[in-house]
Amino acid sequence: MSRPKSRQVGTAGLVLRYRDGKCARTCRRCGEWDTAPGWRAALRAAREHAADHAADHAATDARYVGTPWGVPTHKLPPTSRRRRPLRRLAAFLVVLALAALAFTLILANVTGHAAPRPAPAAPSIAIMPTTPAAAAGPQGQVPTPAGPPATNAGGQWIPQPEPTPPGNSSAGGGR
Numbered sequence: 001m002s003r004p005k006s007r008q009v010g011t012a013g014l015v016l017r018y019r020d021g022k023c024a025r026t027c028r029r030c031g032e033w034d035t036a037p038g039w040r041a042a043l044r045a046a047r048e049h050a051a052d053h054a055a056d057h058a059a060t061d062a063r064y065v066g067t068p069w070g071v072p073t074h075k076l077p078p079t080s081r082r083r084r085p086l087r088r089l090a091a092f093l094v095v096l097a098l099a100a101l102a103f104t105l106i107l108a109n110v111t112g113h114a115a116p117r118p119a120p121a122a123p124s125i126a127i128m129p130t131t132p133a134a135a136a137g138p139q140g141q142v143p144t145p146a147g148p149p150a151t152n153a154g155g156q157w158i159p160q161p162e163p164t165p166p167g168n169s170s171a172g173g174g175r
Contacts, residue, residue: 010050
């Protein structure tokens, strides 16, 4: 019984010997497969087949030089180097527009805080208070209640308690 072995012939040819002693040759380029009576006969047939490919497909092979596995370039998936120039230009314009928008927003925010607004001009007519001066407190302020006075269940106004003078306070711990 012979040992299995294989040998590459040319760029696409392969010669195989199986455990039972049978030999075969195959071509990875065109897919041709054939059996041979022995190892030497299979090598001879594989070399002749490779020479036929070299003569018949010289023009075809020259066209696909540099492509993987002899696949035409137009059948390969697109690579990042083959990007369309319009796509790059569109991406650049989008980035430029976003940068301009961000710059204007930052500039508007900074200039809004740069200087206070000028005070409005004083009115030419003097505005007189409508409340009498006697109702004003000691500092000249008139107290403003937080809301309308409370009413009782019958809808009658409850009078507000008289304010205590500032010197007579009952708050605190009188001894």
